[in-house]
Amino acid sequence: MASSIWIQGHSRSGKTNRACQEFARWIRAGNFGLPEANDLPVGINNPDQPDDFERSIDPAIDPAPYEQGNRSSRSRLNNRINDRQLASQSVLTLSVNAKQRQKLNDRLTQIGNGQYPVTAETPLSFFRREVELYWPLLINLLGKVKNVGKIKAQFPIVLRVENEQELASEFWEEVLDQGTIAMPGVGRERLVRRMLDLFLLAANSGKSLDSFAGLGDRGIESLEGDQPPAMVWQEISKALTAWRHHCWQNGLLTYGIITDLYRYHLLPHAEYRARLAQRFRYVIADDVDEFPAIACDLCKFLLDHGAKGVFTFNPNGSARLGLGADPAYWLELEQEAETIETLEHSQSSSIAEVALAPILDLVIDPNVYPDMGGDFSNYSNLGTDFRDFRNLNDCTIAIETTSRAALLRQCADIVAEAINTAIETERVKPNEIAIIAPGLDNIAEYALREILSKKNIPFMPLNPQKPIVNNPQVRSLLTLLTLVYPNLGRLVNRDQVAEMLVVLSQVFNRSFGGGVNNNTELDNFGQENLAQDQFSQNSPAVALAAIGSTGQADRQTQPESAPTARSPITRLQSTQTTIDPVRAGILADHCFVPHPDQPRLLESKNYSQWNRLGNQVSYAYEQIRAWIEAQSSQLTPLLLLDRAIQKFFIPTNPSYDQLSTLQELIETAQYYWQIGYRLNWPEAEIITRFINLIRQGTITSNPYTPNMPDDSVIFASIYQYRMARGSHKIQFWLDLGSSLWQTSRAAFMYGAPLFRHDWDGQPWTIQREQEIDQRRLHDALQDLLHRTTDRLVFCYSELGTNGQLQVGSLSGLIDLATPIDQSVYAPPELETNAQNDQ
Template structure:
């Protein structure tokens, strides 16, 4: 037997077994093994672990299902061109924001006349959900032509009629064909191309077996259904295969993962059951008992000392007491910041910001997982977009006087000489900026512009530094206008780079959040104009919408102003070994990262979102292999919620090695009373002592 199926609960040693077996696998083909992880962060953690344990004794390549599919479609694009009769052009991957923008423009006539109108959905939501249907179908191995019948059979009648779902299906086919004709690929399109057209080719399968000796996949419960077909190629060829599976995992169920579709692979493997979780986790002793208590709220739980409670009336008080408990524990050396995690079913920006501010003010570092905010929320980004509107014509509607004043403040800031402190010196303060904008900014639809500082009657009262900074900015704008007219700039991405170098960088240190925002801005701009160039070469939109009346620069500004592009304000390396701060994460983020901590604080322990919170795409259940073929009933939804809650509890308990503190406020953020499924645990838990004492 050259295939193994290793299953077990959280932290039962599955990945360690994978690593050891990799060392023992025969390498008859003389090629590297293909090692899969569920997502990018897990791949980095797995790669680091294998580097330390394998130490070059076995050749392997780590990847993820998404990364592998994208690489394979790009590498074997000529085969797809030949098979599908596509234009021989190099494919260009669309980022999600480009995908959303172009699909909206392509479907604009149908959105405007109501053909694609879903009651209660805005146009943006309609486009996003429709594109999600294409991705879910591709991951499930369902042809795009079958999406409309699936939606007609599975979506609730209250959302729309069969005519509507048929129109959505037709719109997706139009979108797919339009993209393929121009070599534009989304993840959903690449996935369909892979499972439907590339993977079945004997030529490709032969190449696959020539390049890789075998395949290993960690956390198979997080993989899409089409992974079954890929792994079957290796199993049929009797190549070494190893799969690990966690029944308590399934974090990505509803986001494209289909554990039930992959479970049959176990029948073709030698099975190994790791039944016990790590003995240092609370789940080893208490998982079954706590799950039983949550299922039956009428029982009277007797919680262990390792589970304590922080309870307040309002949520604001709760955040303050939670932060103070962490500060007390850290300063008394009971626990290190890296050993603490704050987890909630929905960690809103207020909670993240409040906790980060309180903890950092006391010298405790914070690492916030995937705390993405719209790029437009950064003053630096807004200032740069305003600058674009002052240099390129026809963009007067996209800026106003307040935006100009903000730009003057942001672009005039400088660090103190010889000091790394950023934004220490403001040469144009907000008051002066408002005065300049009032007197020197000329709003105009076609040509908004700034006048010389002397236009302000009392310009001498602005001071030398403000006057000089404004004059320098005015001269720089005029020089860029001239260079644009002389075609010395390829596109606005070049201008953005120049502005960053001129006003924001200058070789000085930038805070992590500002650097992240600027990096994301430049990546977005570069992708945007690559797509614009492709559309110019191979034809634009057949029926342009209103937004296309703007120039490409105007559409770029609108894209960012819509909030479709996000950046991480706390860009740190993936949270693996070496973490330094308190982790802030949603339940989904925490479980997806496979993290473990000595102490876990469960925020909003009384919230109903522990049960009803959904980390899934609309309509996801009807794309699963075990779907019943009928619309979901209330009983189906309730059963799925309860199964999900049990997995969450078992998983989190196994990832806490010393104690769990339930954090409950009687009133939620919206002022309503909290009556969630964990309320029986909240009622039974003993208050956290002050000072904090460890359980016996």
């Protein structure tokens, strides 16, 4: 095996920096296709000048090397630079997720001044790219597999998780009805999800589906039922094999199928192996304790064929241990590494130096520290361990309440006070505070957001994922589809129509806001919407990108011959909504005609007391109704959604969150129609499935945020915070008494321990599961403690949201911290109460 460096250390110990230094050394050594050092002009990455690798070789910045020779020498130098840039892409960098990949890529780009681009990937993105790139080769290989048959030569489509769940449930419907696959107490949807997760775990571990038959009764949960456990596992293997062949034949790829194709068909292929060894001569894998075993097989292959490697490993990491990570398998590379480096000290001070030992001791044995009644004057007489106890008391704060509602209120007050209080002559900024919870819930997020927003403190969840159906604009667009396309009448009701009228009429607010000029805009809006040939044909991306110049765009689209006569409507007073919910309900009750095939809207005058609506409401309603009637059912639904967004939402200047939600809706629609066309679904069936899918709430909007806002308090779960790889001055540990700190299954797939390479083949008992929970808690606590530098705030309420007493394994920590009324962070009202008590 070629030379490799194994770098290990705890969080924030500088492992990634050390890997970047090795990359810089490769540049200085003249690798990546560089000419010999003697042939280089002075100042261009000469290895005899250690700091010169950071200098730019752009002739506009450093023209000296280009002035030393004639035109031919400059041409040869340019060719060498181009060769060097091309050769530097032989460096394969692997990161745990997309954000960490971008961060690592930016750091390497900065080191090489943009002259050494590398191939930056996550393990899954690399497998996906390779499978798509070599898909023609895979078609020939898969056609030779038994019981598969001929595969069509069509470009593959990668299924999202929600689409995978939907299609797999339909494909296995007959098998599930027969009851040959059953797990006691597990519903159908959950069973399908478990089976798909088992497929992914098997692919990540490099195990075939045939190995399922050997699991027998050694699962996490017993499979007692009508069938013996061994037979159930065998049936699961057959069902997954049939599902895999079905996806092959239709050109559909899932995460599990992608990894399975790469491991068993692409990586063993001789031609691919030869090309792979030529393409990548260097590999940098950051945080390999989070990677699956299949990524280790890839790195082993590259090292065996002469590549140089740098691997970073955190012994207390493995946040993805239940999601396919296999740190024990990666330790095999440590035994074969040429150099092993251990980083002991953090790049910046953290409270782990004083808080780690006593916290872990108390988690192991809650009776390790006796009740001292808050008197630490004689702690030195109790041994060395109690010195750590006293140090822990100095750097931690305790917030203790009876109810969780009071805890959230007090936690937000302390956050505000911490930001407004000077500590060691420096103020704490909002982005230096993180609130970490074992499990996120809407109550905590809403309460903290509302309280902090009223105090003008920005607050943001770390990885917000809200169902797009929660957005009224999305629901209105779905209702709009049912009024344009036939045979969708059963998917709409009066309440949905009323909501659509309220939301779509908001575009008229600015037109009724007063002023003569606005009246011209209003009249032109009606004319534009009634003119079919004036609809924009722009793509959804262009429509959404127009948000920054909506006002100018609207004025430019007005015809030059627009009427200028004043209208009585402009004399109306502006209101918050053009069609308010009450009048929208009246219109829906009297002007909406339900029908299973073609529901429609009638004129507002069909309401006998139409004069009670008012001119403003009647006009807006008629404009919406006329726009709907002007649409043709022959129009592509994607184009209809695009036109509706441009006409009703873009002029209202939506916020970033609203814009990202609309973008997610358009992208989901485009993606879903591709699947429908691939599977030969009728157009009406695609629309029906799409509406039902969105309304189920499985589609979430994930706005792209390459960097965290600089002025926001972060709210995250333990898993989200650990994967973000950040650090803060102050951490708030919310719900300290919750049992979710130890037993949370948010980052755990069913059967995950059975597919790790360190599994000994013995039945997975409850006792072994508890041991894993304890180890996972220890790793999480160490990771969190190394990521805070100033204070740690324990937030504990005696009662949880459900009213039950909270007695989790971390409850005892509340007694080791300084009470909040004795802390510099205490709000004025708490200080006053404390003085009154004295």
